[in-house]
Amino acid sequence: MGTNNSKINHAKRKSTDNNYQIISTEQLSAKTSDEFNTKKFKYIEGRRFHNWPDVHYDLPNDETEIDRLHLEHFLLRDVWQSNFSSPIHEQLVSGCNVLDVGCGPGAWCLDMATTYKNSKFYGLDISPIFPSEIKPKNTIFQECQILDGIPHKDQTFDFCHMRFMFPSFDENQWRTYVIKEVGRVLKPGGYLEIAEYKLCENCGPILKRLLDLRCEMMSNIGRNPNIASLLGDFMRDTDLFEDIIYEEKIIETGSWGGKLGEVAKDDIFTRMHAIKPALMNHIKCSGLGITSEDYDEMMNQCIDEFNEYKTYFVTCRWYGKKL
Helix, strand or coil: CCCCHHHHHHHHHHHHHCCCCCHHHHHHHHHHHHCCCHEEEECCCCCCEECCCCCCCCCCCCHHHHHHHHHHHHHHHHCCCCCCCCCHHHHHHHEEEEEEEEECCHHHHEEEEEEEHCCCEEEHHHECCCCCCCCCCCEEEEEHHHHHHHCCCCCCCEEEEECCCCCCCCCCHHHHHHHHHHHHHHEEEEEEEEECCCCCCCCHHHHHHHHHHHHHHHHHHHCCHHHHHHHHHHHHHHHCEEEECCCCCCCCHHHHHHHHHHHHHHHHHHCCCCCCCCHHHHHHHHHHCHHHHHHHHHHHHHHHHHHHHHCCEEEEEEEECCC
């Protein structure tokens, strides 16, 4: 399994070849290890997680995860052949204000800001893992707990973007607060776009067992594993949006899917190792008798399953115009 780092480095070289300013792991490391207040983080089995009280999130925020998120960004861009589906290209070219909610290390914002130099991009995340100095001039990043409110005035942004925030909120928070709060800072006529992923299709028995365990773990803390299918209804229920559109793409996972399938394999493999500390705690509490070594072996076996069962994941985008 020594190919993961080479794939990540390849993705970074690709971004440089296409003139995208993506901060390097070394630059991020200097920020994340030396300048951040250690009270904001906790460490479990060698992985770093945010340390916000009463906030449940099963993915870490260390350099390995930052690498994975950059890799995932370029994978999604290649699968979709775009960074967004909302009809706002002309506004972005002319110049507008854009908010990325849950920006992580800022890959989407950095990519968009380099392409649309007349627009201004704001990224918010609970964990300060985004670049603070080495970034395009038209990007601003801010640490923010979204459930405490977005620190911007009403009707500030022309476009609001969210991606893969499923683990961050429970269903009630999505339904009653999150979408409404993002809608609050969106201008009338502006677009909200929410990207999510659905559950795995054609997965083998080992991967299915691991994913079922994760769904069980997330359900125990109020997360709905099927939230991607509900987001359109939640947008409609706010009475803030019209012309709500749904699109989806599949991501073939494994060498059977060609070069993108190989990258998808690395993304899923690294993601499943990233959630290992949280999932192993759930497994231990459930008394299932799966050891850390068992987990690693199961993940190795999943690689063969990807090709045998033609595994794929579905990613989707919901977008609508504010009334």
